[in-house]
Amino acid sequence: MERERLEQAVPHLLAWYRLFRRDLPWRKDKEPYHVWVSEIMLQQTRVEAVKGYYIRFLEKFPTVSALAAAPEDEVLKAWEGLGYYSRARNLHRAAKAIAAAGAFPETFADVRALPGVGDYTAGAICSIAYDLPCPAVDGNVLRVLTRLLADPGEIGDAATRSRFAEALRAVYPPEAGDFAQALMELGALVCLPNGAPLCGECPWETLCLAHAAGEEERYPVRAEKKARERIPVSVYVLQCGGEFALERRKDKGLLAGLWQFPLVEGRDAPPDRGEVLAQKRAVHIFTHKEWEMTGYLVRVPERDERFVWATAEEIGKRYALPSALKAFFEWVK
Numbered sequence: 001m002e003r004e005r006l007e008q009a010v011p012h013l014l015a016w017y018r019l020f021r022r023d024l025p026w027r028k029d030k031e032p033y034h035v036w037v038s039e040i041m042l043q044q045t046r047v048e049a050v051k052g053y054y055i056r057f058l059e060k061f062p063t064v065s066a067l068a069a070a071p072e073d074e075v076l077k078a079w080e081g082l083g084y085y086s087r088a089r090n091l092h093r094a095a096k097a098i099a100a101a102g103a104f105p106e107t108f109a110d111v112r113a114l115p116g117v118g119d120y121t122a123g124a125i126c127s128i129a130y131d132l133p134c135p136a137v138d139g140n141v142l143r144v145l146t147r148l149l150a151d152p153g154e155i156g157d158a159a160t161r162s163r164f165a166e167a168l169r170a171v172y173p174p175e176a177g178d179f180a181q182a183l184m185e186l187g188a189l190v191c192l193p194n195g196a197p198l199c200g201e202c203p204w205e206t207l208c209l210a211h212a213a214g215e216e217e218r219y220p221v222r223a224e225k226k227a228r229e230r231i232p233v234s235v236y237v238l239q240c241g242g243e244f245a246l247e248r249r250k251d252k253g254l255l256a257g258l259w260q261f262p263l264v265e266g267r268d269a270p271p272d273r274g275e276v277l278a279q280k281r282a283v284h285i286f287t288h289k290e291w292e293m294t295g296y297l298v299r300v301p302e303r304d305e306r307f308v309w310a311t312a313e314e315i316g317k318r319y320a321l322p323s324a325l326k327a328f329f330e331w332v333k
């Protein structure tokens with residue numbers, strides 16, 4: 001790999017970052033707890049969607065100890081709508097471990113050992129909070145770097161990832177936190193994933209090999225994706241008096257631990273009892289699967305005690321529902 005080109009790229013990128021970095025709520029300080037919460041929220045989630053959640057979450061849980069002491073339902077409620085709920089559960093578990101240890105971990109190995117923290121997140125936390133030379137390499141960073149170096153490595157391949165992590169480690173400047181964020185920022189603002197990158201605004205315009213060859217869109221090289229699995233789902237919004245039936249999902253797997261209207265994955269079938277008042281279809285896309293849902297609003301004559309029954313107001317306040325079911329929550333409201 002072209003170490004010299006990478007070395008030259010570092011000061012250009014840092015200078016650009018100081019001028020153009022966005023003013024984001026998690027860039028106000030380097031408190032490890034804040035950095036950690038923001039990095040977990042930003043996993044698979046857009047910056048714009050995270051901003052409000054981040055601010056509200058820290059108002060509600062201002063310290064690791066406050067988060068550790070909160071009941072899990074309260075943490076899931078604060079996460080409601082952000083998706084990938086295992087992140088919230090892991091954050092909560094990790095907060096308990098940190099509170100018990102008495103301090104936030106300070107080495108890559110100890111941060112990496114927290115539930116819900118992989119190589120990328122540990123690298124981001126250690127470089128941003130402690131200025132340690134710990135590369136954080138995700139799809140965005142790989143896109144930017146494979147273009148800079150016109151590197152044909154397949155970016156889904158773990159070997160490509162570790163090759164780039166090593167190359168970055170060798171050129172990390174003392175301002176490790178700024179450098180890590182600058183790489184992410186360049187990928188978010190200039191070296192864009194879809195459509196043409198904005199090379200005319202890029203600090204690497206004269207250094208970038210893909211740009212010099214006019215082949216920006218040839219990189220990154222990616223293996224073909226598998227099609228998402230489509231699953232029919234029946235959702236039953238059961239109404240009895242002013243209350244609605246809820247059930248809790250299992251502790252493991254998709255949407256673990258969240259509350260939902262009773263539903264059946266894998267088939268589309270009308271309810272076998274009660275009076276159907278309304279029916280509608282909705283689709284929700286997860287990373288690897290797609291729910292093709294048919295929802296039924298059903299008036300039932302008596303409460304089935306297998307479920308928890310709650311009014312619309314109680315559901316809004318107390319029960320964290322996945323956004324996949326938002327279309328049907330409208331009925332309840």
Ligand code: SF4
Pocket residue numbers: 144147148190191192197198199200202203204205208209210211216
């Ligand atoms: S010059 Fe263009 S392709 Fe190269 S890193 Fe910059 S934005 Fe990306």
